[in-house]
Amino acid sequence: MRLRGVSKVYPGAGSADEVTAVDGADLEILEGETLALVGESGCGKSSLLRLLNRMEEPTAGDLYFGDAELSTFEPTALRRRIGYVQQTGGLLPHWTVKRNVGLVPELLGWPKERRLKRAEELLRLVGLPAATYAARYPRELSGGERQRVAVARALAADPPLVLLDEPFGALDAITRADVQQTFMRLRASREQTAVIVTHDLDEAFLLADRIAVMRRGRLLQTARPQDLIDRPADPYVGELLDRAAN
Amino acid sequence: MTKPALLLLGLALAVPLPAPAQEGEPGAQSPGGTIVVGSKNFAENRLLGEVFAQLIEAHTGLEVERRLGLAGTEFCFEALRTGSIDLYPEYTGTGLVTLLGEEPTASKFDALATVRAEFLRRFDLHWLAPVGFENSYELAIRADLARSGERELRTISDLVPVAPTLRAGFGYEFVERGDGLPGLADTYGLSFANVQSILQAPKYQAAAAGAVDVIDAYTTDGRLLVYDLLVLEDDFGFFPPYEAAPLVRGDTLERHPEVGAVLGLLGQAIDEDRMRALNLRLQEEHEPIEVVAHDLLRELELLPGDVEMVAPERQPRDSGLAAYMWSRRRELSTYTAEHIGLSAAALALGILFAVPLALLLDRLRTATSEAMIRIIGMSQTLPSLALFGFLIPVLGVGVVPSVVALWIYSIFPILRSSCTGLREADPDAASAATALGMTEGQVLRRVRLPLAVPTIMAGVRTAGVITVGTATIAAFIGAGGLGQPIIAGVQLVNIQQILSGAIPAALLALAADAVLGALGKWLRPRGVGP
Ligand SMILES: Nc1ncnc2c1ncn2[C@@H]1O[C@H](COP(=O)(O)OP(=O)(O)O)[C@@H](O)[C@H]1O
Numbered sequence: 095m096r097l098r099g100v101s102k103v104y105p106g107a108g109s110a111d112e113v114t115a116v117d118g119a120d121l122e123i124l125e126g127e128t129l130a131l132v133g134e135s136g137c138g139k140s141s142l143l144r145l146l147n148r149m150e151e152p153t154a155g156d157l158y159f160g161d162a163e164l165s166t167f168e169p170t171a172l173r174r175r176i177g178y179v180q181q182t183g184g185l186l187p188h189w190t191v192k193r194n195v196g197l198v199p200e201l202l203g204w205p206k207e208r209r210l211k212r213a214e215e216l217l218r219l220v221g222l223p224a225a226t227y228a229a230r231y232p233r234e235l236s237g238g239e240r241q242r243v244a245v246a247r248a249l250a251a252d253p254p255l256v257l258l259d260e261p262f263g264a265l266d267a268i269t270r271a272d273v274q275q276t277f278m279r280l281r282a283s284r285e286q287t288a289v290i291v292t293h294d295l296d297e298a299f300l301l302a303d304r305i306a307v308m309r310r311g312r313l314l315q316t317a318r319p320q321d322l323i324d325r326p327a328d329p330y331v332g333e334l335l336d337r338a339a340n
Numbered sequence: 341m342t343k344p345a346l347l348l349l350g351l352a353l354a355v356p357l358p359a360p361a362q363e364g365e366p367g368a369q370s371p372g373g374t375i376v377v378g379s380k381n382f383a384e385n386r387l388l389g390e391v392f393a394q395l396i397e398a399h400t401g402l403e404v405e406r407r408l409g410l411a412g413t414e415f416c417f418e419a420l421r422t423g424s425i426d427l428y429p430e431y432t433g434t435g436l437v438t439l440l441g442e443e444p445t446a447s448k449f450d451a452l453a454t455v456r457a458e459f460l461r462r463f464d465l466h467w468l469a470p471v472g473f474e475n476s477y478e479l480a481i482r483a484d485l486a487r488s489g490e491r492e493l494r495t496i497s498d499l500v501p502v503a504p505t506l507r508a509g510f511g512y513e514f515v516e517r518g519d520g521l522p523g524l525a526d527t528y529g530l531s532f533a534n535v536q537s538i539l540q541a542p543k544y545q546a547a548a549a550g551a552v553d554v555i556d557a558y559t560t561d562g563r564l565l566v567y568d569l570l571v572l573e574d575d576f577g578f579f580p581p582y583e584a585a586p587l588v589r590g591d592t593l594e595r596h597p598e599v600g601a602v603l604g605l606l607g608q609a610i611d612e613d614r615m616r617a618l619n620l621r622l623q624e625e626h627e628p629i630e631v632v633a634h635d636l637l638r639e640l641e642l643l644p645g646d647v648e649m650v651a652p653e654r655q656p657r658d659s660g661l662a663a664y665m666w667s668r669r670r671e672l673s674t675y676t677a678e679h680i681g682l683s684a685a686a687l688a689l690g691i692l693f694a695v696p697l698a699l700l701l702d703r704l705r706t707a708t709s710e711a712m713i714r715i716i717g718m719s720q721t722l723p724s725l726a727l728f729g730f731l732i733p734v735l736g737v738g739v740v741p742s743v744v745a746l747w748i749y750s751i752f753p754i755l756r757s758s759c760t761g762l763r764e765a766d767p768d769a770a771s772a773a774t775a776l777g778m779t780e781g782q783v784l785r786r787v788r789l790p791l792a793v794p795t796i797m798a799g800v801r802t803a804g805v806i807t808v809g810t811a812t813i814a815a816f817i818g819a820g821g822l823g824q825p826i827i828a829g830v831q832l833v834n835i836q837q838i839l840s841g842a843i844p845a846a847l848l849a850l851a852a853d854a855v856l857g858a859l860g861k862w863l864r865p866r867g868v869g870p
């Protein structure tokens with residue numbers, strides 16, 4: 095996926111001024127990589143991520159998925175091919191765990207048998223044995239378990255691209271480390287491309303092949319972790335690294 | 341069957357519930373021979389309505405449907421004009437002054453001649469032969485005040501100098517009408533220390549308790565016989581004489597000329613003394629209206645020998661409430677069934693209207709939706725009588741306008757809770773579902789609507805309790821229900837009668853709350869809520 099000069103401006107509501115959330119972003123997401131999007135809260139990470147699955151439309155610039163312009167894809171069909179995990183999980187509270195995990199396959203019209211098998215397999219992969227968890231409702235899960243289910247749901251239909259918006263941000267440190275380990279195990283066995291938003295640089299270093307640093311809507315630098323440390327392109331990047339080191 | 345399907349089935353079944361009560365409803369349209377008799381909501385007028393009804397039943401093959409106790413002159417007249425009743429007892433003076441808007445006249449012959457000609461010309465309505473008595477307003481003063489020390493009051497003129505020290509309790513219509521207080525005050529130069537508007541019946545008790553000094557009364561009011569009141573002579577002849585007579589639609593007489601002939605039997609049959617005695621039986625003895633009407637027709641020898649009345653059990657005067665309610669169980673169960681039918685129909689229609697409307701407003705999601713909700717919210721504050729005022733010219737009286745009125749009251753709580761429910765039901769889940777590829781319709785059907793169910797049902801529950809509580813207003817326009825004994829009881833100051841309607845109505849409201857609460861629980865999706 096490629097972005098060229100992409101901007102997103104939210105119109106001001108009422109007396110509020112308009113907000114430029116993404117400002118002329120150029121970015122190439124390489125096939126199979128894990129790209130981390132870091133920056134402080136409000137810098138436009140989520141907005142950028144949501145441009146990728148057409149949850150938002152760009153105000154300016156071009157996006158390409160493969161060779162085709164993103165805007166030529168029908169949004170719902172596109173989204174079914176892109177996994178998505180949001181910060182709060184966004185599980186459907188009135189659906190059981192297995193139905194939540196099988197959501198995209200259900201939308202794609204998979205037969206029930208196959209859906210269930212797939213859900214069980216994924217639940218096992220994220221460390222939640224189906225026998226215990228499949229029939230539960232989201233409110234019967236802990237925060238960490240919920241995020242595991244959300245990750246399993248995003249991967250259920252084997253999408254070529256997965257978007258994760260601060261998936262572990264709301265978890266306590268110990269649980270987070272645990273879920274991060276699971277996520278890494280999952281990533282290791284797959285060819286999927288992933289974009290993960292985080293405000294936690296340590297997490298970015300742990301999980302990502304490349305890191306894109308954002309500030310006030312602008313992409314300051316996109317590079318491998320080591321290059322970021324060796325050759326920060328902007329004083330802010332250095333500052334950020336110093337802060338993370340402490 | 342799924343829960344939503346079951347629910348829809350239930351709603352569909354609820355709507356036609358009150359249909360039986362509706363049979364032959366607009367009398368003007370039932371060729372099979374149904375006559376709908378109306379009356380106003382005070383004892384004498386109800387009694388005359390019942391007398392008309394029994395007389396027609398006894399002498400013709402026609403079915404009679406009763407819409408007695410309609411809330412006031414305007415409602416009766418509109419119902420008659422629009423054909424939802426065929427006839428009701430009216431007074432010539434009221435016809436002249438209130439309905440035609442003409443000056444009062446001192447001659448009862450002039451009054452009758454004018455209303456006959458004008459009603460025929462303007463509305464095709466016929467004044468049949470007056471039943472005999474004249475009824476007029478009177479002023480009555482507490483006897484102890486009329487004769488105290490030097491003072492002895494006999495006429496309204498005598499009252500004028502002392503009036504500024506006296507408190508008046510007058511009926512609502514009397515205070516407003518040109519042929520009531522305003523004209524009277526002009527004619528005599530009369531002004532009181534203060535004037536309170538009180539219902540007809542409690543006025544007498546207020547006077548007896550010393551809370552007011554002067555009241556207005558009808559000539560034929562039976563209570564003038566028992567309360568310690570002195571009727572003041574209208575020495576200037578201000579109050580016009582009102583003769584009671586059946587007022588009938590022209591097309592009814594055309595289709596059923598026998599109705600005119602039969603009601604003619606009552607011509608000049610009831611004089612003031614007799615009417616006062618009959619009123620007393622209703623007002624003070626609390627006898628059932630059917631019995632008093634039947635007795636009257638017997639005395640007048642207007643019933644064929646074979647007409648036996650299915651008499652309601654007579655009630656010893658001072659027995660308890662339970663015994664009273666037991667003796668009226670047949671009527672009360674009818675009222676209760678009507679009450680449930682009206683409420684269920686209105687609530688079902690409310691749901692069928694408000695929930696789809698909420699979905700529509702949710703789709704529009706603009707400032708207009710907010711404005712629309714607010715406008716519908718204002719319907720909630722419309723007083724029921726005002727609402728009926730709008731509905732009667734269009735829908736007449738009876739079941740249909742009652743259900744419509746209750747339906748209007750039920751919309752807002754359901755609409756508001758549905759909009760809130762749709763807007764606030766787990767926005768995270770809805771946005772995640774969209775981001776994973778659900779269409780807008782799928783998000784609505786599979787996520788937002790199910791998650792909004794608890795909130796929607798809370799609104800339905802509120803609406804249900806409101807509807808059951810408000811359904812008593814149906815009695816104002818002749819649709820029955822538990823408001824029937826309450827309103828009649830208020831007019832007759834019959835506490836037992838009031839309670840016989842009020843207690844079941846309160847129990848029904850509690851039951852509605854419980855049933856709808858349980859329904860909400862049953863419909864709530866698993867995994868949501870407490
Ligand atoms: N739907 C929206 N409407 C208006 N402003 C928005 C909207 N979403 C985000 N913003 C604004 O855009 C800016 C970037 O937000 P976001 O992309 O959520 O940042 P981040 O995810 O990095 O915290 C913020 O100032 C935010 O207030």
Ligand SMILES: [Mg+2]
Pocket residue numbers: 139140141259
């Ligand atoms: Mg964010």
